[in-house]
Amino acid sequence: MVNYEDATPNPEFLIKSIAEQGYSLETALADLMDNSIFAKADKIEVLIDTDKEPFTLFLADNGTGMDKETLKANMQFPSTTPEEERELTDLGRFGLGMKTASFSQTRRVTVISRQKGKKKYYARTWDVGYLKKEGKWRILVESDQEINNLVKNYMSLSECHLSRFENFEPNTIIVWKGLYKFENYLEKKSRQDALKKEITEVTSDYLSLVFHRYLESKKKPLEIRINNQRIIPFNPFPTQVADFRRIEFKQKAYRTDVITIEGFVLPSRSIDESRNGLTHWTTKNRSLMDMEGIYIYRANRIISSGSWNGLIKKAPRLQLARLKVEIGNSVDDRLHLNVAKSQVVIPHDLKKAFENYIEELKIEAEREFFNRGIKRFSDKNKKDKIQLFARKASNKGVLLELNSDFPLLKKFKEELTGKQISRLNIVIKMINTTINKIRQTHEESSFAGIEENGELALGDLITGITELKKAGLDSDMIKKKILPDLGYKLDSLPVEITNLLI
Helix, strand or coil, X not given: CCCCCCCCCCHHHHHHHHCCCCCCHHHHHHHHHHHHHHCCCCEEEEEECXXXXXXXXXXXXXXXXXXXXXXXXXXXXXXXXXXXXXXXXCCCCCCCHHHHHHHCCCCEEEEEECCCCCCCCEEEEEEHHHHXXXXXXXXXXXXXXXXXXXXXXXXXXXXXXXXXXXXCCCCXXXXXXXXXXXXXXXXXXXXXXXXXXXXXXXXXXXXXXXXXXXXXXXCCCCEEEECCEECCXXXXXXXXXXXXEECCCEEEEECCEEEEEEEEEXXXXXXXXXXXXXXXXXXXXXXXXXXXXXXXXXCCEEEEEEECCCCCCCCHHHCCEEEEEEECXXXXXXXXXXXXXXXXXXXXXXXXXXXXXXXXXXHHHHHHHHCHHHHHCCEHHHCCCCCCEEEEEEECEEEEEECCCCHHHHHHHHCCCHHHHHHHHHHHHHHHHHHHHHHXXXXXXXXXXXXXXXXXXXXXXHHHHHXXXXXXXXXXXXXXXXXHHCCCCHHHCCHHHHHHCC
């Protein structure tokens, strides 16, 4: 005979522990919407009256809905296994999402549903207060009258908001009765203001990014309404903008899927534009630095964004870098996707591939960042006589140099003798090289090298060095201080110069 003790967990304690999965209001609502999308909904609305307590939130969709038995199964803890093979469009994994997301925000969640085309709704409720009182795992079965009252309350709230959907028939309605995280504020006004900001600003911002592909879909676009507001999609990769640069993508076979990695570099002008409120580059409540990093897409939904997932640290000079990663839902266990779909850990056997690609992306993003000041100068071949500095393309990137067509500089050169012009050319070259060295301080590429000295004639260089030696500078000083500022490496000097410095 086997001896045992009953180990049934306390339902109140377990549910409260399960709920602590790192959800915020916006990530919790996104988790509920995953189920709506999988149920083929093309309209979802979130409604809440922020002026009345306890705050009650409704999330309704026009998806396929559930019959009584399906609803009963989906209210279980958990309703599926992570190992189960899923459809490509399935955004779930653990069979816990709806329950854990709901309990992260409320202590009483009701799911009302009917099959599409049917009239009768069914409803089940998890109530932590009831579980605490009874001490047993029990789901409440709502009566027809209770269901009618909840649906009536939802309809009444829907009608009093703007931007309503036409011909919208909800088949599933999730009700959160009481939002304890906001009701714990001491002052009533603080509670209302915090919830209003969270639902109208932070949540709308988040959903516009996470579901942008569904919202933008040409075939059957998803529509999301939050109170009076329709969500406008925000695509973090605006490829329709001409100077939004794409780095060559790479693919890696990984188990049963192929992972695609593709880097993008924003134009340097986006730094100023985002400060002025233009929306090509950032959402309303996020800066360029907030949005730099890796964006992981799984079944067209962003599951991670705005960080480098521990591979490198964020930095202002990398704010123009974004990395798009596409994965399938059959490898999310290997990427350690958590229940809240808010955290991804890059597995060890993929880290090297990510690090190598990010290194390439870093170089391009840093170059664009440090070149941002040079964009306002004209190209040298445009013969702009107004600006003192001009841009010049080179095999080391875009350089900034004194504009030889600037009127005062041009006039000054015309009045000089041959030797004086040689001396001036030496000084100009030192200025140009020093400016570009300062600009490129944080870049790995060096601007030293004979190939960048085409505009400094050998005769000018000989004259300049001769004059410097006459002025008392010895050969070692010229090698250490002067030649590097002219962009020369000692091992690439012309023979004539090497002989002068013996």
